[in-house]
Amino acid sequence: MLTQTHLAHLPETLAALKTLDDRWTELRSTSRSTPAQVVSESDQDLNQLDYDVVVAGGTLGLPIALTLVLQGYKVAILERGKLKGRDQEWNISRDELRGLIELKLLTQAELDKAIVSEFNPIRIKFGDRELWTEDVLNTGVDPVYLLETLKQKFLKQGGKLLENATFKTAIVHPNGVEVSYSQDNTDQSSIKSRLLLDMMGHNSPIALQSRNGKKPDSVCLVVGTCATGYTKNSTADLIATFTPIQNQCQYFWEAFPARDGRTTYLFTYLDAQPDRISIETLFDEYFRLLPEYQNTAIDQLDIKRALFGLFPCYKNSPLVPEWDRIVSLGDGSGAQSPLSFGGFGAMMRHLIRLSDAIGQALQTQCLDAGSLALIQPYQPNLQVTWLFQKSMSVKLNQTLPPEQINQLLADVFTEMEALGPLVLKPFLQDVVQFGALSQTLWQTSIKSPGIIFKILPQVGLLTLLDWMRHFVNLGLYTGFNAIAERNLPVLTQFFRGQPPAFQYRAYRSIEAFTYGAGKDYYPPEA
Numbered sequence: 001m002l003t004q005t006h007l008a009h010l011p012e013t014l015a016a017l018k019t020l021d022d023r024w025t026e027l028r029s030t031s032r033s034t035p036a037q038v039v040s041e042s043d044q045d046l047n048q049l050d051y052d053v054v055v056a057g058g059t060l061g062l063p064i065a066l067t068l069v070l071q072g073y074k075v076a077i078l079e080r081g082k083l084k085g086r087d088q089e090w091n092i093s094r095d096e097l098r099g100l101i102e103l104k105l106l107t108q109a110e111l112d113k114a115i116v117s118e119f120n121p122i123r124i125k126f127g128d129r130e131l132w133t134e135d136v137l138n139t140g141v142d143p144v145y146l147l148e149t150l151k152q153k154f155l156k157q158g159g160k161l162l163e164n165a166t167f168k169t170a171i172v173h174p175n176g177v178e179v180s181y182s183q184d185n186t187d188q189s190s191i192k193s194r195l196l197l198d199m200m201g202h203n204s205p206i207a208l209q210s211r212n213g214k215k216p217d218s219v220c221l222v223v224g225t226c227a228t229g230y231t232k233n234s235t236a237d238l239i240a241t242f243t244p245i246q247n248q249c250q251y252f253w254e255a256f257p258a259r260d261g262r263t264t265y266l267f268t269y270l271d272a273q274p275d276r277i278s279i280e281t282l283f284d285e286y287f288r289l290l291p292e293y294q295n296t297a298i299d300q301l302d303i304k305r306a307l308f309g310l311f312p313c314y315k316n317s318p319l320v321p322e323w324d325r326i327v328s329l330g331d332g333s334g335a336q337s338p339l340s341f342g343g344f345g346a347m348m349r350h351l352i353r354l355s356d357a358i359g360q361a362l363q364t365q366c367l368d369a370g371s372l373a374l375i376q377p378y379q380p381n382l383q384v385t386w387l388f389q390k391s392m393s394v395k396l397n398q399t400l401p402p403e404q405i406n407q408l409l410a411d412v413f414t415e416m417e418a419l420g421p422l423v424l425k426p427f428l429q430d431v432v433q434f435g436a437l438s439q440t441l442w443q444t445s446i447k448s449p450g451i452i453f454k455i456l457p458q459v460g461l462l463t464l465l466d467w468m469r470h471f472v473n474l475g476l477y478t479g480f481n482a483i484a485e486r487n488l489p490v491l492t493q494f495f496r497g498q499p500p501a502f503q504y505r506a507y508r509s510i511e512a513f514t515y516g517a518g519k520d521y522y523p524p525e526a
């Protein structure tokens, strides 16, 4: 009801909210339809190929497409609508944007123009416990400017952009993929390429087929607004709680100064059981609690836009390619941790790695499913975050002390703060490292010895055992990464004498250790 009242001036937004809620209902349903079979295989060779790469989906597909064009590959993008960014900024840490410069996608002047807001300090608050940090998610990037600038460069470099072109099917042949699409609602056409990158987001028909209708292991629901009229708008909240568990949810809040107002989000982690709350009910909760959170009456606010999303998370992530010549990237592949809904940030962190890996796969003809799987390797540093996500959520039929999650997070973050920024900051940027995590767990278990007895019934023994496996792997990856780093000149020399396919695989293994151990993190310069 509150949502309908406060967003009555945004009828299109209310309609979009209803569509998303219908999807959420379908996702929770026990009788879900089987996904459409959009990918099939043929054993006949294709006559002639039009492109090296077709990128289906042009939001985060665009930066990847541009890196490939700059490497000399012939690339086409299929985009269902007009390729343009959304009005709402993407929040990210400045150091995570360095790939755009290093890969020459943007000049420094263009990057500076794309950054439309920057703010400090950043608060983290659980109940009464508050701590402050700086330079984490404190930069707002304008998606409209960013994507338009990348689009013009893509076109100038000879890239082909098909807008209003909806992906329909893909047939995988031994020497290429035939991709069918319908443009401007006309009959289907097709293009043939060596590789298809699926970048169609969470609802990608390719990713849905690959996941075979499986329910997500958890979901993050997000609602919020960007509004003017707040009395204070200079600092941000990276994550904040101020209520106990309610509606079988722990509510988490975020707030960022934006170019044209203040962005505030309410998000929560839950499973996809039929009786879970709707997104509109969560939005009602947002409007009910916002005055207390921001100390501002809602009728003082001018709501520019409403923001909402549904992020399904699968333990089997990133999505392992099922077919030769097709790989899913971006949101559809589940590339980020289950704690984060920052898919733009995740893509930026991996941009250099993905650009190198895809370029080398094309160059060495390593386009079979097994070789492409190395582009999206197992990452223990992401898998360990499942335990944290589970300890920040409540099962439907579970009774927990109302302040349990707040207290747990307050204890853990107090220890992280005491251990210093090199422990706290990477974690806040979705990068978990073995040393930092071990120290935090050790300190927390000394200071709050009862913690394990609280968490165990909440998350369950299986989750804990599974976590231990990933934690051990995180340690092993950290060791392998250190060995590889120390011997890199010798290894590079050795790789040079080997066949191209061996080189491709060897470099992917080294990257897997680096990224899987969270060693891709560079502390911001002082």
Ligand SMILES: Cc1cc2nc3c(=O)[nH]c(=O)nc-3n(C[C@H](O)[C@H](O)[C@H](O)COP(=O)(O)OP(=O)(O)OC[C@H]3O[C@@H](n4cnc5c(N)ncnc54)[C@H](O)[C@@H]3O)c2cc1C
Binding pocket: 056, 057, 058, 059, 060, 061, 078, 079, 080, 081, 089, 090, 091, 092, 165, 166, 167, 168, 199, 200, 201, 202, 203, 204, 222, 307, 308, 309, 310, 329, 330, 331, 332, 341, 342, 343, 344, 345, 346
């Ligand atoms: C409320 C909210 C706030 C967010 N805030 C942040 C933030 O602050 N920082 C951050 O890093 N991230 C943030 N994100 C996440 C970020 O927006 C996503 O991670 C990012 O947009 C994912 O990009 P994608 O290209 O993988 O998928 P999408 O954004 O879903 O893009 C998919 C693209 O594929 C196209 N497409 C879909 N189907 C077809 C088809 N059949 N044929 C052709 N094209 C198709 C779509 O039109 C679209 O352009 C936020 C998301 C939400 C919802």
